[in-house]
Amino acid sequence: MIKIENIKKSFGDEEILKGITTTFEKGKTNLIIGQSGSGKTVMLKCLIGLFQPEEGRIYYEDKAIQDMNDDEQRTLREEIGMLFQGGALFDSMNIEDNVMFPLRMFSSQKKSEMLTRVNEVLKRVNLENVNKKFPAEISGGMQKRVSIARAIVNNPKYLFCDEPNSGLDPRTATVIDNLIQEITHEYNITTIVVTHDMNSVMEIGENIVLLKNGLLVWQGTKEDIFKTDNEDVTKFVYSSDLFKKIRDIQISEQ
Template sequence: MIKVIDIHKSFGDEEVLKGISTTFEKGKTNIIIGQSGSGKTVFMKCLLGLFEPDSGEIIYEGTAIQDMDKDEKSELRKQMGMLFQGGALFDSMNIEENVMFPLLMFSKKSKPEMLDRVNEVLKRVNLVNVNKKLPAEISGGMQKRVAIARAIVNNPKYLFCDEPNSGLDPRTATVIDNLIQEITQEYDITTVVNTHDMNSVMEIGETIIFLKDGKLMWSGDKTKIFKTDNEAVTDFVYSSDLFKKIRDAQQNESK
């Protein structure tokens, strides 16, 4: 579990995060939504320890990042997996080498043990016989699955996903969403997903927070997001033609 208490973050005279408090639950897909400029990316970088909040606390399993020494912060980073927006695979490395990279950096496993683990996570994301291929030789959806395998190869306690469906067609995006949720539940990970994709919200939104102008404006789950009367949330949700149709259908059914 990750607990956030009243964090603020400014850059110069611009206050980007304005007192956000929330909890990200273990074993659930916790989703952050909001328009561009809402503070989502800065918030996630604070969670990752890449930015230090000006005030407030980010608490991992009872210990605030701000109270950790250098070794404790290093250990925490080893417990984090990261799925980047574009996958961020190394073009010059084959799939096996890409997935093995975190093990080489952070584990003390032998090479055979590393290879066994690589094959285990590749199988978990439904990829076989791709070890020696380069990223350019596989599809975008397969690249995202490789990136997920790399993110979980070290058995992280925390998984962070930044726009995981960026650039994917709707069917492949749904596959990635479901895979993230399955892995979260299977490994009992605290997963935080940063997205603007309402389809993802409806697929895997177990807990959702909505940010606007650096403030937490709403929180709930996918069953409640269509029922809220929060105008900022409804404006965001129904900016998509698809969800406008869903709203209209719901309104017609209630008449």
């Protein structure tokens, strides 16, 4: 579980986050959605420690980051997996070395032990016999699965995903969504996904936070979306043709 209390973040005179309080639940896919400029990426960077908020506290389980000493912060970093928007694989490394990279940074395992773990997570994301290939030699969807394997190779307690479906076709995006959710449930991870993809919202939105102009304006599940009369949700969500079709189908079935 991750809990934030009254988080505020500014850049110069511009206040980006204006006092956000919420909880991201363990074992669920928690989604942060909102228009460009709503503050969702800044919020993600505050959560993982890239930005320091001017006010507020961020709790991992029951301990605030602000109260952690250097050793505790290092331990926390080892417990975090990160799936970047572009995948962020190292072009000069083959797949095996890309996935092994966090183990080399944070573990003291022998090479044989690391290789065993690499093969385990590659198998988990349905990628085998690609160890010696380079990122440029595999498809975009396969690259995203490699990135997921790298993100979970250290058995993280927390998984952060920044626009994981960026650049993917709808079918491959659904595969990635389902894989993220399966891993979240299987390993009981606290997963936070920043996305603008409405397909992702309806596929894996177990706990959804909607930001607007640096404020949290709504929180609920994908099922709650069809029940709410919140105007911000309506404007943001139902502007999508996908949601118009889904809503029409649901109304016709009632």
